[in-house]
Amino acid sequence: MPRLKLLRTLDDLPIIKGFRPIWMKANLRQAVIMNLEEYEALRLIDYEKQIHEQAALAMNVSRPTFTRIYETARQKLSTALVEGRSLLIEGGNVTIQESHWYCENCFHKFSAAIASEPEKMICPKCNSKQLLNLNNCFLSGCRRCRRCK
Ligand SMILES: [Zn+2]
Numbered sequence: 001m002p003r004l005k006l007l008r009t010l011d012d013l014p015i016i017k018g019f020r021p022i023w024m025k026a027n028l029r030q031a032v033i034m035n036l037e038e039y040e041a042l043r044l045i046d047y048e049k050q051i052h053e054q055a056a057l058a059m060n061v062s063r064p065t066f067t068r069i070y071e072t073a074r075q076k077l078s079t080a081l082v083e084g085r086s087l088l089i090e091g092g093n094v095t096i097q098e099s100h101w102y103c104e105n106c107f108h109k110f111s112a113a114i115a116s117e118p119e120k121m122i123c124p125k126c127n128s129k130q131l132l133n134l135n136n137c138f139l140s141g142c143r144r145c146r147r148c149k
């Protein structure tokens with residue numbers, strides 16, 4: 001049976017792109033990749049202490065689908081911990097409510113409505129145009145920009 005593709009809307013992005021292990025050489029090629037819906041499931045259940053029904057509703061998925069996402073997320077988190085691997089949060093079948101930016105000039109982080117002309121965005125604090133679109137860093141699995149390297 002083909003699985004129905006649903007888009008879950010995220011209000012916000014994680015404040016970090018992932019973790020690097022202490023004592024181990026951080027090898028991003030062997031990193032555990034957690035996608036944004038798995039991150040969101042962990043956040044709703046383990047951080048916000050929501051019940052599964054509530055969280056499934058918030059993510060617009062059925063209860064069994066939610067449980068599957070959540071179990072996968074926990075499996076990945078424990079794999080990273082036990083095997084001493086880096087953890088990267090990226091990708092996933094989600095839409096992000098706003099566009100999130102990081103200024104490379106003054107390190108200010110801000111969000112804005114999704115701009116029709118993102119290349120014209122400027123930092124509200126310092127007016128710099130050296131901005132990184134964090135939505136892209138999360139959704140496209142960026143390893144290239146100065147922040148994700
Ligand atoms: Zn700035």
Ligand SMILES: [Zn+2]
Pocket residue numbers: 136137142143144145146147148
């Ligand atoms: Zn990036």
